[in-house]
Amino acid sequence: MKDIILDSVPLLDKQYQGMQIADDITWTKIWNAVKLEIENNEPGLKVGSAEYFDAVNYRFNEIIDKTQVVDTVMHRSDSMRQSDSSWKILTAFMSEPTKSYNLLLNAVEKYNANKSVENKKALTRTFSAWTATMLVNTLVISIFDMWRKKEDDEETLKDKWIDNILNDVTGYVPIVRDIYSLFEGYSVKRMEYNGIERIVRAINRSKKYIEEMAEDEKHSYPLRLITKDWIESVAYVFGVGAINVSKDLEALLRNYTRWIDDEGAINEIYEFMFKK
Numbered sequence: 001m002k003d004i005i006l007d008s009v010p011l012l013d014k015q016y017q018g019m020q021i022a023d024d025i026t027w028t029k030i031w032n033a034v035k036l037e038i039e040n041n042e043p044g045l046k047v048g049s050a051e052y053f054d055a056v057n058y059r060f061n062e063i064i065d066k067t068q069v070v071d072t073v074m075h076r077s078d079s080m081r082q083s084d085s086s087w088k089i090l091t092a093f094m095s096e097p098t099k100s101y102n103l104l105l106n107a108v109e110k111y112n113a114n115k116s117v118e119n120k121k122a123l124t125r126t127f128s129a130w131t132a133t134m135l136v137n138t139l140v141i142s143i144f145d146m147w148r149k150k151e152d153d154e155e156t157l158k159d160k161w162i163d164n165i166l167n168d169v170t171g172y173v174p175i176v177r178d179i180y181s182l183f184e185g186y187s188v189k190r191m192e193y194n195g196i197e198r199i200v201r202a203i204n205r206s207k208k209y210i211e212e213m214a215e216d217e218k219h220s221y222p223l224r225l226i227t228k229d230w231i232e233s234v235a236y237v238f239g240v241g242a243i244n245v246s247k248d249l250e251a252l253l254r255n256y257t258r259w260i261d262d263e264g265a266i267n268e269i270y271e272f273m274f275k276k
Contacts, residue, residue: 031056034063038056
């Protein structure tokens with residue numbers, strides 16, 4: 001209520017403003033495209049009339065309902081609506097993959113029901129759009145992965161791109177995406193415990209640091225990185241994107257020292273903040 005009255009944006013919400021701007025641009029483009037479609041398909045409607053905007057609004061809502069991620073009970077799949085906690089965990093954050101999967105499935109079912117030329121074209125357009133979107137998205141992710149990669153990471157852009165494509169394709173089906181992650185060497189964790197796990201890890205590292213200090217032993221994990229662990233852990237629990245900021249800052253400093261200033265002050269800052 002305070003934010004509404006003062007017309008202000010909460011601090012935690014500001015980190016998502018970039019995504020909100022992207023959504024606003026996308027929905028505006030869809031709205032303008034629908035207006036052009038109605039003008040082309042319904043030449044009898046006067047542009048700007050109430051009937052015209054009724055038709056535009058109906059078509060716009062239809063497209064949003066079928067293509068955009070809207071997280072409501074009516075837009076979730078049967079598996080996502082299950083009351084069982086295991087299914088809730090398995091299908092968490094699957095609104096977007098489910099929407100894409102249904103677009104493909106609906107196009108296939110429509111064509112199988114009526115193998116007309118029009119439905120064949122619609123099926124081809126749907127799969128072409130999905131493929132192009134998937135390839136572009138995974139390429140962008142791969143570029144960021146290359147930006148963030150560690151010194152001992154020998155994967156090329158092509159390797160990361162192929163891996164991200166496989167991750168994207170397997171991510172459309174619950175359980176399958178987790179099995180693929182296991183084969184990739186990752187562990188499948190329960191997300192509601194991730195914050196607690198991070199805090200416990202920070203506590204254990206702090207405890208070990210104190211024990212080593214008491215016994216006058218060399219520290220296995222420096223205090224500066226323990227402090228970083230605490231900041232990231234607490235921020236994770238409260239929904240602040242400190243971990244992503246840390247990853248990007250580490251990548252920025254590492255790449256700067258690698259390409260420009262290998263022995264200067266920036267390299268010292270990088271080693272202080274991120275080197276063990």
